Amino acid sequence: MAKPGLSAAVLLLLLGFLSASSVNADTLLSAPLNVTIRELEVNSAVVTWEILEGDPVIGFAITQQKKDVRMLRFIQEVNTTTRSCALWDLDEDTEYIVHVQSISMGGSSPPSQPVLFRTPKESEKMASKSPDEVTMEEVGDAAQLRAGELIIIVVVLVMWAGVIALFCRQYDIIKDNEPNNNKDKAKNSSECSTPEHPQGGLLRSNV
Numbered sequence: 174m175a176k177p178g179l180s181a182a183v184l185l186l187l188l189g190f191l192s193a194s195s196v197n198a199d200t201l202l203s204a205p206l207n208v209t210i211r212e213l214e215v216n217s218a219v220v221t222w223e224i225l226e227g228d229p230v231i232g233f234a235i236t237q238q239k240k241d242v243r244m245l246r247f248i249q250e251v252n253t254t255t256r257s258c259a260l261w262d263l264d265e266d267t268e269y270i271v272h273v274q275s276i277s278m279g280g281s282s283p284p285s286q287p288v289l290f291r292t293p294k295e296s297e298k299m300a301s302k303s304p305d306e307v308t309m310e311e312v313g314d315a316a317q318l319r320a321g322e323l324i325i326i327v328v329v330l331v332m333w334a335g336v337i338a339l340f341c342r343q344y345d346i347i348k349d350n351e352p353n354n355n356k357d358k359a360k361n362s363s364e365c366s367t368p369e370h371p372q373g374g375l376l377r378s379n380v
Contacts, residue, residue, distance in 0.1 A: 202228050202282030205273040210290045211257075215298050217264045221257040222273045228367065232276035233258065240289065251276055266294045344372035 205222040212219040224230050232251030235258055238244070248258060263269065268291045272284040 194264070202230065202275045202277050202280075204283045205233070205275055205285040208271065208285045208288045209271050212286060213290065213292065215293055216263050217297050218260045218269075218290065218292070219257055220260060220271055220273065222286070223256060224275055228275060228282075228364065229277045229279075230254075230275045231278060234261075234274040234281060236272045236274075236278055236284070238270045239264075240270055249276070263292050265292050285323070294352050 203225045208220065208222045210218050210220055232253055235248040237246040237260055268289060271288045274284050275282040277336055
């Protein structure tokens with residue numbers, strides 16, 4: 174017959190094991206699914222993923238590593254429900270490996286399946302760009318250029334208008350002075366046409 178003290182100890186141990194198993198089952202997370210690289214640029218990219226419905230996820234952790242290089246970059250964020258993260262300061266024409274983990278109050282999930290991607294070269298990115306494709310930066314530059322050209326045109330037109338107005342004003346002044354000049358010329362010519370004798374008589378020749 175088993176002793177009462179031993180039976181109680183075994184029972185407590187069993188209950189503790191069952192409680193721990195229940196907590197581990199509640200806090201165990203599944204690894205993120207469908208990890209994908211989007212918006213791949215020369216020096217940046219965006220990684221996205223999905224989680225199983227019902228997982229108590231409060232954040233994520235990402236490990237980024239260059240292929241064949243042991244150095245890692247670790248990115249972690251909590252108190253968020255986002256399912257994407259930007260990867261920045263990448264090197265062009267370089268292969269990277271990315272893992273994603275979910276974070277809960279009880280710990281972290283296993284890492285996702287590794288995702289391998291390569292950043293493009295600058296020349297390849299420019300070559301793949303369509304001639305009709307216009308970025309917001311290019312639109313802004315074009316708008317600034319058009320605004321500058323418009324300002325220059327307006328300034329030139331204003332200057333020309335000022336020159337024309339000044340010319341017209343000078344022309345009107347010259348035209349208004351012409352009658353006075355003609356009168357003065359006529360008066361001077363009439364005074365000089367018939368010379369008079371100092372005593373008032375006309376000069377006559379002696380026969």
